[in-house]
Amino acid sequence: MDHKKNFLSGMRDGIPIALGYFAVSFSLGIACRNIGMTAVESTVMSLTNLTSAGEFAALSIIVAGAGYWEMALSQLVINLRYMLMSAALSQKLAPETPFYHRLLVGYGVTDEIFGISVNVPGRLDPFYTYGAVAVASPGWALGTCLGVVLGNVLPDRVVVALSVALYGMFLAIVVPPAKKDRVLALLVLASMAASWAFPLVPFLAGISGGMKIIILTVLISAVAAVLFPVHEEKGETAEAEPCHE
C-alpha cells in the first residue's frame, strides 16, 4: 500500500468533514461558553472526545453537577453506535494490521470518518483514516475553541448552512452504491423511512436520538443480513477479496 498517497487522499476527503465539524463544533463552543466552560476546557473536551452528540449531552450533565457514573452511562448509550462501526471497520482492516494501528484508528471512529473509511475500495489502509483525522479533528477542536472565544461573530446563516455539510457527505457515501445495487437502494429507503417514522410511534417517542440510531441499525441490518446474505463478489465496497467458504 502507498501510505503517503492514502494519507493525502484521506486528508482530501477529510476537508468536507472538517467544514461540517467546524460548523457543528462552533455551536458546541457557544453552548460551552453558556454553561461557563473555558476555551481550554472546551477544546480539551473536543480533542479527547470527538463526538458531537456525546459532547452536547455532556454539557447538560456538567452543568447539573450530576454523578460521574451518570456521565459514563450517558456516553455509553449515546456513543454505542461507534461499537457497531468499529466492528464493521475491524473487517475492513487487513487481519494482520498491528495492534497500535487499531488503537490509533479507534480514536477516529466518528460517524463521518467511519463513513469515508468503509467507503474506500478494498482493504482500509490506516493511513487513509489518519489523513482524515489529521484534518477533521483540528477542525472540530478549532471550531469549539472559536465558538467559546468569538461567540456570535460568525453569522447564524453561515453556521446553519455549514451544518448540512455532514449530511450531504453521508448521502454522497450511500447513494452511489445504492444506484448499483437494488438491495442497498431498498435498504437506504427503508432506513430513512424507519428513521422518520420512529418518533411518531407513541411508546418510542421518548427514546434518545443515539438510541434510535442503534435500535434501527441493529434491527434493519439484521433483517437484511437474514433476507439478503452477502456472498462473494457483491461485497466490493466492504471487501476486496471473495470470502472463503
Place this chain on the structure above:
Amino acid sequence: MSETYIYIAVMAVVTYLIRVLPLTLIRREIKNVTLRSFLYYVPYVTLSVMTFPAMMESTGSQWSGLAAFAAAVLLAWRGFSLFSVAVAACVLVFVIELFIC
C-alpha cells in the same frame, strides 16, 4: 474548575473504549455469512438513519433542508465527489434561507 476535567476524563475514557474494543478484539476475518452480511449492511443503514430526517431539522427551515437533501441525492447519483456534494448542499441552504428566513 478541576471537576470539569474529571467529567471530561470520564467521558473520554468511555467513548474511547467503545471505539477501540471491537477494533482490537475482533482481529480475524469473520467467516459466518450472516454476521458478515450484518456488518456489511451496518454503514449504509446507520448513515441513512442519521441523515433522514435529521438533515431537514438541522436547518432554519425544513424546506431548505429538504432542497439540500434532494440536491445532494441527485448530485451523488450523478457521481459527484463527497466534497462537491457537501458544498452544494451548504450553498443551497444558504441561498434559499436568504429568501425564506
